[in-house]
Amino acid sequence: MPRIELPNDWEPRAYQEPAWQSWLNGCNRQLLVWHRRAGKDDINLRMHSVGAFNRVGTYWHMLPEYSQARKAIWDAVNPNTGKRRIDEAFPKALRENTRESDMFIRFKNGSTWQVVGSDNFNALIGTPPVGLTASEWALANPMAWAYLAPILAENGGWASFISTPRGNNHLKAMLDRFRSDAAWFTQVLTANDTGAISDAAIEAQRAEYEALFGKTVADLLVEQEFFCSFAGATVGAYSGRGAGHGRRARAHRHGACRLGRAGAHGLGSRQGGEQPDLVFPGDRRAAAHRRFLPARNG
Numbered sequence: 001m002p003r004i005e006l007p008n009d010w011e012p013r014a015y016q017e018p019a020w021q022s023w024l025n026g027c028n029r030q031l032l033v034w035h036r037r038a039g040k041d042d043i044n045l046r047m048h049s050v051g052a053f054n055r056v057g058t059y060w061h062m063l064p065e066y067s068q069a070r071k072a073i074w075d076a077v078n079p080n081t082g083k084r085r086i087d088e089a090f091p092k093a094l095r096e097n098t099r100e101s102d103m104f105i106r107f108k109n110g111s112t113w114q115v116v117g118s119d120n121f122n123a124l125i126g127t128p129p130v131g132l133t134a135s136e137w138a139l140a141n142p143m144a145w146a147y148l149a150p151i152l153a154e155n156g157g158w159a160s161f162i163s164t165p166r167g168n169n170h171l172k173a174m175l176d177r178f179r180s181d182a183a184w185f186t187q188v189l190t191a192n193d194t195g196a197i198s199d200a201a202i203e204a205q206r207a208e209y210e211a212l213f214g215k216t217v218a219d220l221l222v223e224q225e226f227f228c229s230f231a232g233a234t235v236g237a238y239s240g241r242g243a244g245h246g247r248r249a250r251a252h253r254h255g256a257c258r259l260g261r262a263g264a265h266g267l268g269s270r271q272g273g274e275q276p277d278l279v280f281p282g283d284r285r286a287a288a289h290r291r292f293l294p295a296r297n298g
Contacts, residue, residue, distance in 0.1 A: 002093040006053060007046035009088065015194045016043050022185040023047055027257035028158040031174055031186040033165060036225045038194055040162035041073065044133040045089035047160065052111035053094070057130035057157070059113040064140040066117030072135070074103045074115050118144035130157035138166035165230045172230045185257035191226040202226050 012020040019032055020043060034040050041061075048059045063069035076085045086105070090113065092098075096106040103115040116124060118134070121144035128151045134140055145159075152159055163171050178184040191197045202222060209218035223229035 002091075004091055004093060006050050007089070008049065008091050010042075010046055012043060012046075013039060013194070013196070015189060015196075019043060019185060019187055020046075022257045023158070023160070024050075025257075027183075027185045028152075028156070029178070029184045029257070030158075030160040030162075031178060031184060032160065032162045032189075033171065033175060033187065033228055034162065034189040035191045035194065035197070035228055036164050038189055038196055040164075041085070041133075041135055042089075044135070044160050044162060045073075045085065047158075048113050048131060048133070049089050049094075051131045051158070052107055052113060053109055055130055056110045057112075057155075058127055059111065059131040060116050060124070060129045061113070061133045061135060062116045062118050062140070062144065063135050064117065065119045068136075069115040069117050070103060074100075121147055124148070128155055128157075130155055132157065132159045134159065134161045135163070137161040137163040138169060138171040139163075142170040165224055165228050168230050183257065188228050190228050197226065 016039060019030060023030060032040055032043075044061065048061065052059055061069070061073055063072055074086060077083065078085055078088060081088065090105055090107075094107050096108050098105050105113045107113070118140040121141065124144075125147055129148070130152070132148065132152065134145065149159075151157070161171075161174065165171060175186055175188070179186045191202060205226075206218050206222045209221045212218075213221070220229070220231065223231070
């Protein structure tokens, strides 16, 4: 019987810890506005891997478009390891079967995980998820959440909205509305906050943008992609003022999501049948590799 640690061969980066811990401690609503390449999908894939073996149910990783979901998640290869992202997050020893055709995994404990698109949300109605990632939420159809929110409200499920800004749209509206809501964990992380991308790499990207689009648009794109500016996508209507070359204002904010710990369910406690031997690290995060689920009424 294989012994597998969950999350598998992964630890959150220092700047990812607050979001990771808030989820582990029972926060059911997250809004992560992080700069490009900060690891938004990586941390959410691990939420699904831990969640699926804590609570048997349906889990979705939703991209704006179904075709995009296959490229960005299902077929994506980690350039640092040469392995598929889904194989890193969901070891094959945990799976009952994998369907490439519809990007679906059934785990040995009965949980399922699937990559879906917000562009076809009507087809999703009727299958109640208990865990949902809305990736690149700024580009998604917000009506998808209008239909899915009641499902998670009824079953006590969790939802994580992750995105880099793309103009002053529904992502910005949600951030403004929920950044002070105790039931939500909201966070804005720029490249200045994380240190995940070097100044040299950012300036090299700026030079490429400038060669393609000119300085004004280049500065807007850098501010959007690396410093989480919500003005960056309004390029077509931009008045021509400089966007502030090299501006590095810190934008790190997060809500507390004070939900408390209603009940601890050790991973594997709801599994049935022959299962892999799930092991949890014995370091300072040992207790953190359990998901604390809010109590449900009724």
